[in-house]
Amino acid sequence: MSLHATTSQTVGPYLHIGMTWLIIEDLASRNVAGERMSITGRVLDGDGRPVTDALLEIWQADARGNYGAPGFRGFGRSATDAKGAFRFKTIKPGRVAGPDGKLQAPHIAVNVFMRGLLKQLVTRIYFADEPANAGDPVLALVPDARRGTLLARKKGKAGALEWNVLLQGRDETVFFDC
Secondary structure (H helix, E strand, O other), X not given: XXXXXXXXXXXXXXXXXXXXXXXXXXXXXXXXXXXXXXEEEEEXXXXXXXXXXXXXXXXXXXXXXXXOOOOEXXXXXXXXXXXXXXXXXXXXXXXOEOOOOOEOOOOEEEEEEEOOOOOOEEEEEEEOOOHHHHHOOOHHHOOHHHHHHHEEEEOOOOOEEEOOEEXXXXXXXXXXXX
């Protein structure tokens, strides 16, 4: 009996061979209403090295807080490059109701897949300077000192945001058990 992992038990190292045709980095057509933004970042391991074989999958509502709106995909995938970088072009999502009916702050749901993970990592992107963050029920579960790992911050030109995924260490991104 062999105890070695097989390709059916892990995402890589075949991610770039088998999944690149599924890459969708631009979520909104030109006629979709909403605040345009680009989100870029990097996936880094516990030693600060780039993870070159990760895939980020995002899900989000449109600007009015609706899922599945015409012309708006609401779903995207980006594979990291040789520097661990990923990118998405989208619109800022509107507020959506949580399971208890209470409105959540605008956010993007994120799944991280990569070699060596048998289960994806689940996290969220929130937006710095968003007033609704103060009342978000999910963000309220995260200790104050760790909330910054979930916030995309303005970088450079208008609409440009940066959000990084740190897999381990002092500033590790908050991941949720789902």
